[in-house]
Amino acid sequence: MKAPALVLLLLSACSPKTAALRAVVPLLDRGSTAFDAEPDPQLAREALPAQLKLLESLLESEPGNPRLRRLAAQGFGGYAFLFLEDSDPGRARQMYRRGLEHGLALLGRRQALRKLREAELSALESALRGLRPNDAPDLFWTAYNWGGWINLAKDSPEAVAELPKAVALMRRVQELSPGYYFGGPDLFLGAYYASRPRLLGGDLGKAKAHFDSAVAATGGRFLMAKLLYARYYAVAAQDSELFKRLNAEVEETPGVMPEARLADAVAKMKAKKLMEQIDELF
Amino acid sequence: MSYFSAALLCLLSAVPSKAETVKFATLAPEGSTWMKVVADLDKQLQRKSSGALKFKFYPGGVSGDEKDVVRKMRMGQLHAAGVTGVGLGSIAPELRVLDAPFLFKDSSEVDYILKRFGGEFASALEAKGYVLLGWAEVGWVHLFTRAQVSGPTDLRSVKMWVWEGDPIAEAAFEALGVRPIPLSIADVMTSLETGLVDGVYGSPMAVVALQWFTKTKHVHAAPLANAMGAVLLTKKLYDSLPPDQGKLLLELSRPAMERLTKLSREENRQAMEALQKQGLKLARPSAQALKEYEEAGRQARRALAGKLYSAELLDRVEKALEYFRTSRHGKNTKD
Numbered sequence A: 001m002k003a004p005a006l007v008l009l010l011l012s013a014c015s016p017k018t019a020a021l022r023a024v025v026p027l028l029d030r031g032s033t034a035f036d037a038e039p040d041p042q043l044a045r046e047a048l049p050a051q052l053k054l055l056e057s058l059l060e061s062e063p064g065n066p067r068l069r070r071l072a073a074q075g076f077g078g079y080a081f082l083f084l085e086d087s088d089p090g091r092a093r094q095m096y097r098r099g100l101e102h103g104l105a106l107l108g109r110r111q112a113l114r115k116l117r118e119a120e121l122s123a124l125e126s127a128l129r130g131l132r133p134n135d136a137p138d139l140f141w142t143a144y145n146w147g148g149w150i151n152l153a154k155d156s157p158e159a160v161a162e163l164p165k166a167v168a169l170m171r172r173v174q175e176l177s178p179g180y181y182f183g184g185p186d187l188f189l190g191a192y193y194a195s196r197p198r199l200l201g202g203d204l205g206k207a208k209a210h211f212d213s214a215v216a217a218t219g220g221r222f223l224m225a226k227l228l229y230a231r232y233y234a235v236a237a238q239d240s241e242l243f244k245r246l247n248a249e250v251e252e253t254p255g256v257m258p259e260a261r262l263a264d265a266v267a268k269m270k271a272k273k274l275m276e277q278i279d280e281l282f
Numbered sequence B: 001m002s003y004f005s006a007a008l009l010c011l012l013s014a015v016p017s018k019a020e021t022v023k024f025a026t027l028a029p030e031g032s033t034w035m036k037v038v039a040d041l042d043k044q045l046q047r048k049s050s051g052a053l054k055f056k057f058y059p060g061g062v063s064g065d066e067k068d069v070v071r072k073m074r075m076g077q078l079h080a081a082g083v084t085g086v087g088l089g090s091i092a093p094e095l096r097v098l099d100a101p102f103l104f105k106d107s108s109e110v111d112y113i114l115k116r117f118g119g120e121f122a123s124a125l126e127a128k129g130y131v132l133l134g135w136a137e138v139g140w141v142h143l144f145t146r147a148q149v150s151g152p153t154d155l156r157s158v159k160m161w162v163w164e165g166d167p168i169a170e171a172a173f174e175a176l177g178v179r180p181i182p183l184s185i186a187d188v189m190t191s192l193e194t195g196l197v198d199g200v201y202g203s204p205m206a207v208v209a210l211q212w213f214t215k216t217k218h219v220h221a222a223p224l225a226n227a228m229g230a231v232l233l234t235k236k237l238y239d240s241l242p243p244d245q246g247k248l249l250l251e252l253s254r255p256a257m258e259r260l261t262k263l264s265r266e267e268n269r270q271a272m273e274a275l276q277k278q279g280l281k282l283a284r285p286s287a288q289a290l291k292e293y294e295e296a297g298r299q300a301r302r303a304l305a306g307k308l309y310s311a312e313l314l315d316r317v318e319k320a321l322e323y324f325r326t327s328r329h330g331k332n333t334k335d
Helices: A005-014 A016-036 A041-061 A066-084 A089-107 A121-129 A133-151 A163-176 A180-195 A204-217 A223-236 A240-252 A258-276 B003-014 B033-048 B066-074 B085-091 B093-099 B107-127 B167-175 B185-194 B204-210 B235-240 B243-277 B287-304 B311-334
Strands: B020-025 B053-058 B080-084 B130-135 B139-145 B161-163 B181-183 B199-202 B218-220 B225-227 B229-234 B281-283
Touching (some): A016 A041, A016 A066, A041 A066, A121 A163, A180 A204, A204 A223, A223 A240, A223 A258, B053 B243, B066 B080, B080 B085, B085 B229, B093 B107, B093 B167, B093 B225, B093 B311, B107 B130, B139 B243, B161 B167, B167 B287, B181 B185, B218 B243
Parallel strands (some): B020 B053
Antiparallel strands (some): B080 B229, B130 B229, B139 B218, B139 B225
């Protein structure tokens, strides 16, 4: 028996499940802020997977919900970067990849940004020109996961071939909203220019300018910026004095931004580990 | 000396006083297949030498480009490095016969020539102060162009890049009647963007990593040459090692490098697929074009004789290849 389409539509629009879901999205949004403000990395590390699974189950019911998608892209990327990249790069690679799928689904709501992985770079670049500042978060978290995945998949030509696109996305974020996520676009581009050999377009001068600009974006308060400055730029420039100074600043300066408490706490842990590797890095 | 102190001395000498650290530079970035294989080799080396011998890596070109690296090896600041044709050529130019244009038809031919001439090449390197730890092939060099090109005639209207100071590519293009524009690798991307050049060459994986493919539309199925690479150790460091450690290093390196070459070939195959997924079209040359390439290759290889390698060496390599082709062909028809 076929129910009239309109009735079905009304039913689904008013189903208790959907209504409950709509109510929970703002809560999850706030939950994400609560994660950013969590001072105890271990608590965050243990709680995040459950949150990510919850997001994915909600997305099963409502795959087109952009707020859920955005939280998932941000959540998988953040989890991979903060907690997995150093200890378990294989899993970090998979989490970035999942975050990337969420990000691509998010961008794919616009016709011009569908099938980005197969699109030609020039087509992508012209589609990006049509975007506005409020598109910056979607672009940022997609590029964040994309770059994170490629960085851990350098043995995959397929992944490496997609790097120009991730960079194009992030360059557009830099134009649209340069200070987004504590100077995130600068941190991404700084790491990009520092980690590539000069022969492959690496450029220490550009890397330094991006890192300086990222540090300045929060007046030096976002400690992760200095950590990345040390890890990518100081190592590539083989400047061990700068490396030591930046790591010491991260370890000794108290984190003062409530919305960056978790990132600051993790930056301190990473700085300590990085200092233990100094003999291998220089 | 008392019996006791002599025994103590014996004990002490059995314990390695300090690990020998081999400083090893490469352009390959951290996390690449290249680095994974040599990091693996390092682990084996440390284990089997009970910690007496280990590598310290300088990946991603932090030690400079190939010319800088060879200079630093001469000065003893570095002990080992992965180098390609340019680096090898600056040490023992005759090895560049391996990079000669249109010389090889497939990888089994490359393997055969390395097997037959490998000892001779290793001696040439040794005479210049280097020990060959293993061959590490870069891969087949293909042409990438913006316009569609089906043979040498079309190629003449391409604004082709040539790596400045790369005599092999210069000779190949000259034989094809192409007048290329010499630039350093670092300037290629900008020149592709401005349109100063609209054709480049490289192994598929290199062109993916260099991002040149984003400015070209066609990749040519017929390769120009096969680019060789190798991992070298300074003889000075090798001679300073206790003989058993030197032997261990060689025994472990050779199979590791063979594995690397196998993985590189697979990686280049995947890169070719990735390039097509990113929208590049694969251009297959006509039978006529292939003949012209073959003839150009013959000319170019002759033109290079006496400059990089001797005509006599080229003859021997070409004859060995002919022998390999006919004997293999014979086998195939019997099968």
